[in-house]
Amino acid sequence: MTTSRRDFLRASATFAVASVADGVVPAAARALPRTDVEWVKSVCRFCGTGCGVMLGIRDRRLVALRGDPEHPTTKGLVCAKSLFLPKIVAAENRLRTPMIRKDGTLQPASWDEAMSRVADEFARAIEQSGPNSVAYYGSGQALSEESYFANRLFKGGIGTNNVEGNPRLCMASAVGGYVSTFGKDEPMGCYDDIEHAKVFFLVGSNTAECHPVIFDQILARKQAHRDVLVVVCDPRRSPVMSIADIHLDPIPGYDLAVYHAMAQVIVSEKRHDAEFIERHCQFKIVEGGAPKNVDFSTYARWLDENFTPARAEQISGVPAERIVQAARLFAIGPTLSFWTMGLNQRTTGVWANNLIHNLHLITGQIGKPGATPFSLTGQPNACGGVRDTGSLCHILPYGRSVTNAQHRGEMEALWGAAEGKIPSQPGLNTIEMFRALARDEIRAMLVLTTNPGQSLPNLHAYRDAMGKPRAKKPFLCVIDAYPTRTTELADVVLPAAMWTEKSGVFGMSERRYQYQPHVCDAPGEARPDLEVLFDLAQRLEARGVVKRGFSAKLRTVDDVWDEMRQASKDTAYDFTGMTRERLQRERGLRWPCPTESHPGTARRYVKGEDPCLDRGPYADSSLMDGELKFYGAPEHRAIVWLRPADGPAEPVDDQYPMVLSTGRVLEHWHTGTMTMEAPELRRAYPECYVEIHPDDARRLGVRTGQPVRIVSRRGEAVIKARVVAMPRPGMVFVPWHWADEASLINYVTIDAYDPGSKQPEFKVCACRLEKL
């Protein structure tokens, strides 16, 4: 490298920093523009924050990456994980060739050989045991077009609703909460609301480590405005505590009483918004298994009788005066609530979501700048790819349901499927799907871009289901870019192109759909998932288990996108106006976006902002600009639910006296498949650890660095202790990124799931610690 070459790189980096900071670029940087690379806009591959990035490409190789200063919401900031993406994509460990298990080991094969085997196994299962003997398990990391097409193939082509994805493990309760309260899924607010909020309610969300760029925006707002306050509700003192003004630290699993008690304070002190409630809300309680209407005074009385702050303190352990303070702040607002897995990964996850919505509804803290309930997502495309495309066992694209005959008919017509092809009952949810695999009732399963061999709870049962040799062992095909704890169980492994190696759309937390361009070549023989799915569809058609020509009209990723836009037309998601060309040109667009001239929607349900109130089935010309209408809800009134404040599925007892909760660290992501490919990220956290409160450590006689055995009714893990006053006493916390056998904390977690959302309770199970 010559000195001037280095100067070019320095100037380029200087340019990038200055553009993000204040747009004033030093003269030296301006004088040496980096002209050897082509800069292309794209989006980060990791979390649902959806940071805009610029890729520096030379000779179809990625040689630079920067935050995109022109990105409207993330404004050039990125976190350390994304800086490693170029290196992670280029890792030697990438899968490069298809593999078929022969004599117990995975051996290289041609694409034709591997795909023939997959198609034969699926066709045989369908012919012998019917369409419900096969299943698809996808991912919030697949592109929208990939998830949409897989859903189309399985539901409309094969005729099974056994379509699931890993968002069932992370955000199904948020979906259940939005749908049961507002009648429609997905947040109504957006990241712009951060700029307007005065109170942030961070619930069960380690935003600082899991959504760091969002956290920086909250931090910057708090630094600039002294009256901005932050209430944190979390049994663990995670890094978000650095900006907390009030900390509510409930006993894990017993927080629902806290949200009700906040409502009780708000109502009893007359801090509620009576006019908003009168116009936009209704109240319901479930009695005898059916929802029953009640009125506001019944709700107020019910809160007084059951959930005073003093009573909530007895249930949750949170001091009553802190609940009162938090409630008063919440009512002042504008209040923006952010939550993630702490609320969702629970057997009461939907109820917990409902109760946060309750607080926004009774205070009218919704539908105006800075005031909104907002569930953040952990994956880059759980929203756009899985939720919105209906790639779960009970739903169809863009708000449709498999149990609704009209909805099934609409999708059958669009897909060219025979009438009645889509079953009228939901398929198996994730846990039940893997249980059916264990019973050998699912005969063939396709897993795409996810690692259930590490990420499912009660993992022994499901690793056995996927990989334990037995006479009638079901067939498992895994598509991934890297070897994982799931590929090691597969009968066929197919190498996947990733990120810069294929084009498509990611939809992040704030309803923004963003285009990711194909700018690099995939290693070896790796292929984009969509090509593999096209190939599988054609082979299943040739074998007579899918109607001939079913996928004939879709030949490219652009064809699939155009069909998706059609599927969204006149739904609450309508993104007909998001043409491929627009997405390539613009920094993402937020749906609804029904025409090519529509700029996208910042806030839903607000007249003048949400185009669904101007045209289509939800149009209402009687509203004035700024007025709100929850057009998806029954009688257009959002529901304030009187939910029980039940605890977790597995309370502690004498045998298992501690609570285990799992989560993440800044440097790693999910099962570590990608981030463990970067040596420095790996060195930052070389091994798994269990956080133990000093009081518990003293009682157990455990010091930092000593290995402890964490035992539950389901299994155990052996992990080194980190004694730190972060978890509540009586609670331990383990990040779940490490793949080595001793660290697989999901051997210990519980697979009990929320009866509504079917999301497992990763956040709370009973365990005991044994000093080794």
Add this chain to the structure above:
Amino acid sequence: MEPGPVVIIGVLARVDVATRGDTRLRLERLEGVSTFDLASPDKLGVLIEASDVDAAHATLQQQVGHTPGVLAVWPVSIESDGFEPRESNESQNG
């Protein structure tokens, strides 16, 4: 001529305005680190130069991020001649 490959990470650092001068001197003393002014006094541009991404990231996390007066660091850009795989046999997955 430079001997080997170079990676440069561009960092936006939030700094304490009151001690900005001292902070800047401390940062400049770190190996491979240089700084430049930005329009806002509470921000400083930092360039970290190293032989590979890992070394540059180590400097960022272990040194720049812990320098007194630095409140937060945002690595917003990475520049190199390429990201060919190295050290790949360290992977623990699969």
